[in-house]
Amino acid sequence: MEDLNAEEDELAKILRNELCYPNGIEKNPKECAVIFHKLGLLYKRRYNIEPDKIFLIQSAALMNAALVRKPDNTKTVQNDIQELYVYVLRQANVQTKNNNHLDMVTERVKTEVNEMREWVDNELFLLRIIPDNAKGDELLRLEKEKISKIMMIQEKTTASYRAIMKNLDRGCLDVLRKVPCKYTLAGMGSLSRNEITPYSDFENIIVLEEGAQDRKDYEEVLEYFRWFAVIFQLVLINIGETILPSVAIPSLNNFTIKGGDWFFDAYTTRGISFDGLMPQACKSPLGRQRKTEAKPFTTELIKPVSLMLAYLESSRDVYDDFESRLDRILEYKV
Template sequence: MARTDADKHNMVTKLQETERQFLRNTCKLDCEPCPYSSALDHRKELYNSRACAKSQLETFHQEHNPYQYDEDDPVVREVEIKRAEAIKDLFKSITVERREFIQTLTDECMAKLGPPPCKYAFIGMGSQATELVTPYSDLEFAILIEEGKGDDNARRYFLNLTHYLHLKVINLGETILPAMAIPSLNDFLSEDPEKEWFFDSVTPRGFAFDGFMPWASKTPFGRDETKRKPPVSLVQTPAKLAEYQHLQIALAEGYHLSDILRRVTYLTGDASLVNDYTSRVNETLERSPVMSRLTVSFEDDIQQMSSSNIELTGKLLNVKKEIYRFPSVAVDVLSICCGITIPSVWGTIEELHKTQRISLEDAHHLTVLISISAELRLRTYIANGGQNDRLSPLTEMKVQLDKHDVDDTFVQSVFYIPDSKMLFRYYYTSIPLKRCIKDTVTNTNATSKIFKTAIFDTSSQTRGQIAEEVLQLDASERHLEAALEEADGDEEKQLELLFELGIVSYGRGDFKKAISYYERARAIEDTISVGTQMRRYLL
């Protein structure tokens, strides 16, 4: 449906016939499919949800815009927390809307399939559980079934229910073909790279099941057997599903399934099963050594976090990988360190402050950091019409492109940040948070404050480095010059700053000034022993 406007009547007829054959041959039911008008109603509901989110974001920007003030203005703190609270409320409401939407689709399926053979519950995972979900996010979920009722008939019912629900989601027109893992197009189990060749650039990537790729597969279908791992089913009793939290199973899985299943939220069905499952998971976590669990789930992430290097560049950013991921993972790491089992990132921050593991100031900065990352991801998806993660840290320039110069569809599919100060504010907290996260992990004192230093850095050097990366070279030079004055007596710091200033001057085209900075840096270099960290500036 996403690929053609021609002969839609024939397409609708075939979709209806597919559903009819599924009900008759797979579910053994002689009944008519749901009217196609219901699929149109669901599309309209998604459209309205996204339009509402866009409208609210614009209202927030008008009513709570801290970026219109000078960064050092005292009013900024008050305005930015109002904006952060508004963003938090928006994402909480989106989470509720998504749950209700999934309930509606599930009820439609059950109206055809009949009542379930036992108690059940759908549990949402990923951003649905953390309350950072967008109206474009994939659906990641599992099904809990009543203890002692997991026979073949019950499993067949819930797998049929999942297939039927998947048909309805596909009919929304936002499932890209590679997510279906069709072997002739994308054979993800093959070691031949030529068998993974198809790229879907037509279908808008929006509300869809998590893909069938082996590293994804976070749906009740689970994962088929691979060369190295046994099959996984996510239709399980609470006791069986909780077994994935056992350290040896988590280690054997290796694709972070246990971590995904650690934080879940109720979607539909019997809430008592969800309570039973979360209780079992929390009991397992209490017996699991903190360092072992962090090593299993976040080894690569912690390694990356321990570097305080600024990764922002003047090129296009992947908003999910380079902006959104770090804050949510950092809060998750902190929750494990402090034994907090609340799935919501907003609730985790509140609990960290309530238990005095972080100060009110820390809670403020974490909330603002999460809200900026979530807002930028949502704004990017809205502007790009789906899960297209391209974001430019530069402000948009309205230009008339010659048709021979560049494909304007590419330019239009990039979200330009409305104000670069958003990224500055993001990095004022993310940079110091990265610096201290490794110490936080290795010093998990149950009663002490997590952060020994402030997670807010607006030093001249930090401002200069960020300004450089978003190509504000005049501002970068001013900030770095100020930092150089502040570094009086610290020769290694001066050396670092002089080379930074040389790079900025070179970028501005002032080659004489750049040479002057480099010569001053070399003079200092001859008098001190340069450490490993500094050598990257000298190469």
């Protein structure tokens, strides 16, 4: 691991001192793509030494960061991303003859996302502009109509987003096959409040059926859903809208030390992705797996109902907030 740390530090040094401006913005994205590609392969190798699933997520994000910068070796990067998919499936003990299945899921998600965005753009374009000379009852009527229209757009956007994630959920199940217990993939944040936008991130948890914690194979159950979360996240990363700071690569964006967060990703589209891996975020199934001085503990958001509720601080949170989230959004039970 020491050799990999030295190699990463050297690559990051080139990026910071030669290829980026002092504000962390890249001078030439194609040249930076070479570094990101090498770092992506390095993080895949890290997993061989220390099997931490976060490394696989970071590897995917780095190689996709290289890809969106349209490098000269685009085909090679695409092949390495495909090999990462195959590698992840092998590590998850998935027996499949169709290594392209996740590519098909990714393309379907991209199509559904683009269709959602096109619909929203069209509906917003058709919103009636209220004339400057509208007054009194006429002004009130026009404002009410516009508010109703915007609320309709908001509700349908949220419904479309929810459907996209539910379809992705099923796509992951098609890969992993038999599910070990009943579960719910529950969206949080803006999705739970029906305030989603076509570019919102996906904050989510996996709630297992109560009693799963009493099973002799509980650890195997957890491992199944950990790989589910990795595969789900890799598909979202391959949409190409996960910025590098959100995956907290230590040599680029170390949020635990002063001056460690120096890189600014100005080229990757900020769009649909998982909640970030920064210490203050991590609202996703794998949770926060890095201890910090302020938070010297880890969290995992794959739990049965009673253990998940233990994360909440008050009965008001339990009854007014958390249960309302579980009753809505991506309810997919088996």
